[in-house]
Amino acid sequence: MVMELKNKRVLVVGLGKSGLSAARFLKSKGAKVTVSDARPATVIAELPTLLDEGISVEAGSHGLLTFRRQDLIVVSPGVPADVPELKQVRAMGMRIIGELELGASFLEGEVVAITGSNGKTTTTTLVGEILKASGRLTLVGGNIGTPVTEMVAESIKLSGHDGQTADPSASPQDDKSKNTAQDDKFKGVWSVLEVSSFQLETVETFKPKIALVLNITPDHLDRHGSFEAYAAAKTRITEFQTADDFLVLNAEDVNTQLVAAKTKAQIYWFSPKRQIKQGAFVHGESILFTAREGGKPEPVMPVAEIPLAGAHNVENVLAAVCAARLAGVDAKTIRTAVRSFKAVEHRLEFVRELGGVRYFNDSKATNVDATVKAVESFAGGIHLILGGKDKDSNYAVMGQLLRERVKTVITIGSAAEKIERELAGVVKIEAAETMQRAVALAHEQASAGDTVLLAPACASFDQFENYEHRGRVFKELVMALR
Numbered sequence: 178m179v180m181e182l183k184n185k186r187v188l189v190v191g192l193g194k195s196g197l198s199a200a201r202f203l204k205s206k207g208a209k210v211t212v213s214d215a216r217p218a219t220v221i222a223e224l225p226t227l228l229d230e231g232i233s234v235e236a237g238s239h240g241l242l243t244f245r246r247q248d249l250i251v252v253s254p255g256v257p258a259d260v261p262e263l264k265q266v267r268a269m270g271m272r273i274i275g276e277l278e279l280g281a282s283f284l285e286g287e288v289v290a291i292t293g294s295n296g297k298t299t300t301t302t303l304v305g306e307i308l309k310a311s312g313r314l315t316l317v318g319g320n321i322g323t324p325v326t327e328m329v330a331e332s333i334k335l336s337g338h339d340g341q342t343a344d345p346s347a348s349p350q351d352d353k354s355k356n357t358a359q360d361d362k363f364k365g366v367w368s369v370l371e372v373s374s375f376q377l378e379t380v381e382t383f384k385p386k387i388a389l390v391l392n393i394t395p396d397h398l399d400r401h402g403s404f405e406a407y408a409a410a411k412t413r414i415t416e417f418q419t420a421d422d423f424l425v426l427n428a429e430d431v432n433t434q435l436v437a438a439k440t441k442a443q444i445y446w447f448s449p450k451r452q453i454k455q456g457a458f459v460h461g462e463s464i465l466f467t468a469r470e471g472g473k474p475e476p477v478m479p480v481a482e483i484p485l486a487g488a489h490n491v492e493n494v495l496a497a498v499c500a501a502r503l504a505g506v507d508a509k510t511i512r513t514a515v516r517s518f519k520a521v522e523h524r525l526e527f528v529r530e531l532g533g534v535r536y537f538n539d540s541k542a543t544n545v546d547a548t549v550k551a552v553e554s555f556a557g558g559i560h561l562i563l564g565g566k567d568k569d570s571n572y573a574v575m576g577q578l579l580r581e582r583v584k585t586v587i588t589i590g591s592a593a594e595k596i597e598r599e600l601a602g603v604v605k606i607e608a609a610e611t612m613q614r615a616v617a618l619a620h621e622q623a624s625a626g627d628t629v630l631l632a633p634a635c636a637s638f639d640q641f642e643n644y645e646h647r648g649r650v651f652k653e654l655v656m657a658l659r
């Protein structure tokens with residue numbers, strides 16, 4: 178449902194990557210655009226160019242008058258919903274949407290949307306790779322990489338609706354010959370979107386053809402207020418789906434089962450543990466997919482061919498298998514694409530092997546749940562680097578698991594003392610303070626057959642710019658070991 182923006186007064190609140198993209202997109206549609214950011218003008222690097230582009234800027238604080246003068250407000254996912262000016266104009270009945278709603282309403286073609294507490298980026302990237310391998314014109318973005326408003330022009334171009342022919346170079350492995358005639362309705366452009374709970378809070382019409390909810394575990398409770406509110410935001414991924422659409426859910430996660438109760442879409446489940454009537458599952462050594470209840474399960478691939486470590490990645494692959502089959506991709510193409518998939522950087526990424534010791538970078542493990550999954554990926558002999566900026570986490574819950582599989586915990590960052598206190602007596606702990614010292618200690622202590630794992634269970638901001646920076650520093654130190 179395309180909205181009319183010409184000459185409309187639109188305010189973009191929050192000048193992050195998606196806010197900037199939204200502002201420029203709105204301008205290109207002929208809207209009168211103002212952006213508002215709480216940061217002072219001096220730290221907003223893009224300010225001069227925005228002014229040159231004819232976009233008004235309000236920096237340093239928000240003005241209620243600016244908010245009231247608009248036809249539409251586009252709010253960035255980083256901006257809390259309880260900003261006083263927002264609350265007031267919301268009460269006045271002002272239309273407030275997010276960048277996802279804005280962009281998605283202009284996207285051409287079909288949408289696969291992926292949410293969950295953990296595994297979004299991995300699964301989104303994987304689904305994108307599979308669709309590309311099948312020859313579909315595929316775009317990937319959303320909460321990762323490219324904002325949705327920035328994908329719009331490309332989706333229109335690829336669909337040929339702007340009068341130009343689609344550019345086949347956008348799909349690296351053009352292998353259209355494999356698709357059967359019945360799949361033709363699934364040709365055209367596909368946008369694979371990672372969507373966060375914050376983005377979903379502000380959708381009004383967002384209707385993905387295929388929606389995935391990988392898992393719902395406590396996260397971001399500081400922003401959403403309660404677990405119920407957080408789960409409700411994730412449920413909005415299916416709010417506007419109809420019986421023509423598909424919803425893919427994790428059969429082993431009770432919280433995603435709550436989403437099932439709210440949907441009108443056709444539900445497909447995935448499970449690594451038991452046979453599923455409609456969806457993807459592991460049986461013996463293989464992944465199978467059943468297209469409809471009562472149908473015969475078809476083999477997709479052996480589990481052993483998944484090139485990613487960790488049981489959680491089997492779940493991500495199962496979810497991706499459902500999405501890809503529902504998009505009409507055949508099992509053989511899925512198998513080939515999964516086999517050549519490389520772990521996304523900083524997600525249980527293999528770094529190197531030195532003297533029989535394998536080094537893994539899971540810097541994205543910024544909460545305890547992700548660290549638990551990382552540790553569960555290895556049978557034992559782990560030297561685990563933990564720490565960073567604490568997020569009010571409970572590290573003691575890892576006690577039993579660490580006792581079984583971890584030889585040494587090596588701590589870094591400001592959470593070190595708390596971690597040492599909560600895990601005292603459970604496992605051998607060495608305080609390293611810095612990453613440099615941590616890698617040196619791990620190298621010293623690990624023997625052939627062991628694994629050195631960075632999966633810190635904490636945010637990175639005490640010692641690093643972000644988790645990517647932390648992961649890169651770790652990898653450089655590991656590559657420098659002799």
Ligand code: ADP
Pocket residue numbers: 293294295296297298299300391392489490492493523524525539540541542543546547548550551
């Ligand atoms: P997100 O985009 O949701 O943060 P990522 O793919 O970036 O997800 O992975 C984030 C962290 O969670 C990484 O440490 C990764 O190893 C772990 N992880 C990935 N998939 C899952 C899953 N299905 N369940 C639990 N943890 C996962």
